[in-house]
Amino acid sequence: MSRPAITLDHVLAIPYFSSHTWAPDGRRLGYIHDDGGQFSLRLVNVATGEIVEVSKGPDPVKAFAWARDGGLAYLQGGQVVVASAEGLGRGPDGGWASTTLYAGAKAATAVQWSPDGHALAFVAGGRLWTLDRGGPTLHEWAIPGRVAALGHDPAVTWAPDGSALAVTFEEDGQWDLAVAAAPGELLWRTRTEHLEGPFTWLRPGRLLFARSSPAYTQRHWYVVDPRASTPPRWLHTEDEPEGLGASFAAQPHPDGRHAVLVLRHEGWWHLYLLDTEGGGLRTLTSGVGEDVGHAYDHPRISPDGREVIFSSNRLDLGMRHVFGVDLDTGAVRPVLTADGTSVEAEWSPAGSTIAFRHSTVHHAPELWVVNRDGSDAHRLTRSMPDGVDQARLALPQPARTTGALGWEIPGYLMTPRDMEPGRRYPALVYIHGGGMRQMREGFPPLEAYVFFYAVSLWLAERGVVTYFVNYRGGIGYGKTFEQGNSGGLAVLECEDCVQAGEYLKTLPFVDPDRVGVWGISYGGWLTLAALCRSPETFALGINIAGIWDFDRWMSWAKRSYRPAYDYFLGRARGTREQNPAVWDGASPGRLVAQMRAPLINLHGTSDEAVPFEQLDLIVKDCLEHAKAFETHYYPEETHLFTHRATWRDALRKVEAALEEHLGLEPETTRPAAAALAADS
Numbered sequence: 147m148s149r150p151a152i153t154l155d156h157v158l159a160i161p162y163f164s165s166h167t168w169a170p171d172g173r174r175l176g177y178i179h180d181d182g183g184q185f186s187l188r189l190v191n192v193a194t195g196e197i198v199e200v201s202k203g204p205d206p207v208k209a210f211a212w213a214r215d216g217g218l219a220y221l222q223g224g225q226v227v228v229a230s231a232e233g234l235g236r237g238p239d240g241g242w243a244s245t246t247l248y249a250g251a252k253a254a255t256a257v258q259w260s261p262d263g264h265a266l267a268f269v270a271g272g273r274l275w276t277l278d279r280g281g282p283t284l285h286e287w288a289i290p291g292r293v294a295a296l297g298h299d300p301a302v303t304w305a306p307d308g309s310a311l312a313v314t315f316e317e318d319g320q321w322d323l324a325v326a327a328a329p330g331e332l333l334w335r336t337r338t339e340h341l342e343g344p345f346t347w348l349r350p351g352r353l354l355f356a357r358s359s360p361a362y363t364q365r366h367w368y369v370v371d372p373r374a375s376t377p378p379r380w381l382h383t384e385d386e387p388e389g390l391g392a393s394f395a396a397q398p399h400p401d402g403r404h405a406v407l408v409l410r411h412e413g414w415w416h417l418y419l420l421d422t423e424g425g426g427l428r429t430l431t432s433g434v435g436e437d438v439g440h441a442y443d444h445p446r447i448s449p450d451g452r453e454v455i456f457s458s459n460r461l462d463l464g465m466r467h468v469f470g471v472d473l474d475t476g477a478v479r480p481v482l483t484a485d486g487t488s489v490e491a492e493w494s495p496a497g498s499t500i501a502f503r504h505s506t507v508h509h510a511p512e513l514w515v516v517n518r519d520g521s522d523a524h525r526l527t528r529s530m531p532d533g534v535d536q537a538r539l540a541l542p543q544p545a546r547t548t549g550a551l552g553w554e555i556p557g558y559l560m561t562p563r564d565m566e567p568g569r570r571y572p573a574l575v576y577i578h579g580g581g582m583r584q585m586r587e588g589f590p591p592l593e594a595y596v597f598f599y600a601v602s603l604w605l606a607e608r609g610v611v612t613y614f615v616n617y618r619g620g621i622g623y624g625k626t627f628e629q630g631n632s633g634g635l636a637v638l639e640c641e642d643c644v645q646a647g648e649y650l651k652t653l654p655f656v657d658p659d660r661v662g663v664w665g666i667s668y669g670g671w672l673t674l675a676a677l678c679r680s681p682e683t684f685a686l687g688i689n690i691a692g693i694w695d696f697d698r699w700m701s702w703a704k705r706s707y708r709p710a711y712d713y714f715l716g717r718a719r720g721t722r723e724q725n726p727a728v729w730d731g732a733s734p735g736r737l738v739a740q741m742r743a744p745l746i747n748l749h750g751t752s753d754e755a756v757p758f759e760q761l762d763l764i765v766k767d768c769l770e771h772a773k774a775f776e777t778h779y780y781p782e783e784t785h786l787f788t789h790r791a792t793w794r795d796a797l798r799k800v801e802a803a804l805e806e807h808l809g810l811e812p813e814t815t816r817p818a819a820a821a822l823a824a825d826s
């Protein structure tokens with residue numbers, strides 16, 4: 147018997163690369179390397195492929211920033227560290243000398259160099275500080291509340307000339323945007339119940355920002371001169387009664403007047419050029435397809451201001467390719483159309499090269515570069531561990547099911563290789579998290595789904611069929627599809643997932659009595675909903691950090707996770723008082739009496755997105771109603787468990803549950819495993 151193409155050890159050894167950023171000289175890319183919870187700052191030489199680790203020690207690196215002179219600042223273990231290259235004459239990269247600038251009791255959470263590199267701004271304990279390198283002199287800035295990022299947008303941004311800082315902060319439960327010019331001089335701030343953000347400096351004295359309505363059905367774009375006494379000037383409104391989608395930061399043009407926005411007035415995420423002085427809005431891209439790689443991706447304007455590069459699924463809704471659009475002519479050209487998912491394209495400082503992350507059915511996301519004209523595309527980092535047989539990995543096949551309200555719901559079916567004729571296999575519906583996410587034809591771009599896709603490859607080797615359901619509410623299929631959960635949270639999407647389970651039961655190679663469902667976060671929430679709303683469909687449910695009580699979660703999110711609160715408020719079509727039926731339907735716990743299948747729960751006690759309280763509520767209700775369940779908690783673990791040891795334990799528990807409840811053949815009794823044991 148052949149060896150498995152991928153094992154659990156291989157899955158746990160797949161690294162993840164994020165935050166790739168060009169050095170000012172264009173010779174290197176900096177990135178954060180996640181190796182099973184060990185987060186380090188690394189640099190890769192674009193010409194030679196040589197990789198250097200800048201950070202030292204086991205403490206995790208969370209963020210970094212390049213200085214104008216090629217130095218670095220980074221956050222490691224809550225400290226602020228600066229590093230500079232030394233010994234460059236000895237080789238292409240030489241070594242890096244580092245110095246800790248801040249090691250206070252309260253962890254640093256953001257860091258930004260001033261444009262001239264003479265000052266470093268950082269946030270620690272919710273306070274804004276700057277360090278002047280010439281002194282060095284440390285200043286605390288007079289921001290009235292707790293400085294923090296809203297979602298994935300930066301908390302702090304310097305004006306292009308370094309004369310001011312724009313920050314988001316929370317004061318007494320209200321989030322505002324402010325601009326300060328010196329440690330004691332607050333130039334301007336908002337005072338509204340709205341969320342202000344994302345925000346972008348166009349030029350010194352011009353800040354472009356978005357303001358969403360309290361019901362999260364409108365997003366208004368404004369420009370303001372923080373030094374003037376005039377109020378912000380309105381430019382444009384996104385009006386979406388079914389609830390707003392993702393918010394994409396405007397991309398400033400080098401002329402200081404224009405900006406590229408990502409909007410979906412025509413039903414898909416497309417690119418538009420906004421004139422912030424004249425107010426005109428010009429369509430740059432159109433047609434069927436979404437012109438962003440994922441909910442945190444952005445288009446990028448070339449340094450010469452002539453072209454915008456972006457990721458799009460216009461060629462295949464299950465992939466992403468890199469395109470460019472000429473700002474003068476409007477002509478769209480393909481830059482890279484290789485099969486797979488290519489996202490987060492970044493121009494080199496000279497505009498001659500583009501760095502991006504690329505994944506396929508054969509490998510997880512890797513850093514690649516390509517010339518501006520699309521030539522010489524090649525990888526800089528490798529994702530797949532030694533021993534993985536990439537050519538023999540299970541392949542996803544596009545499929546469609548009928549979901550709630552008769553909608554066609556896309557997905558991907560993954561089966562074990564070389565299935566035995568006449569044999570019926572156990573199967574799982576995998577429900578992705580996030581809501582606004584999408585499983586792809588191959589490895590997805592975001593870390594959580596990279597991991598679960600790899601786990602599904604391992605489960606295929608173990609003899610498990612997986613169906614990745616791209617339920618309504620996800621991106622990639624247009625505005626109507628993404629807003630399809632409006633007014634039916636955890637009910638309409640749940641039916642999409644239930645019907646995916648019923649579809650699996652119709653397949654001749656699936657045992658209809660051995661179909662389970664699992665997911666993390668939003669996927670855990672829908673797993674819980676599916677077990678309670680359709681108790682006959684699934685033989686097992688595995689919930690990782692899902693929501694059980696929507697009211698309790700929303701009460702917490704309003705204080706601690708405001709962007710997510712606003713998103714769900716829009717999709718719930720209002721508050722509990724305004725729409726109680728939707729809020730009732732969004733809490734699986736209200737239907738716990740109907741649940742029949744055994745439930746396995748896994749949760750970290752330091753979960754930053756779904757508080758551990760939700761697991762307590764599950765246990766309480768399952769005990770009260772005498773339901774079959776297990777709970778496994780991991781002290782100090784995060785929402786997407788961080789450490790390799792945690793995932794090894796969690797996945798062995800998942801494997802044991804599949805063996806007990808879905809009849810998965812134990813690994814030691816499988817023919818391939820027996821043959822391997824005989825060889826050893």
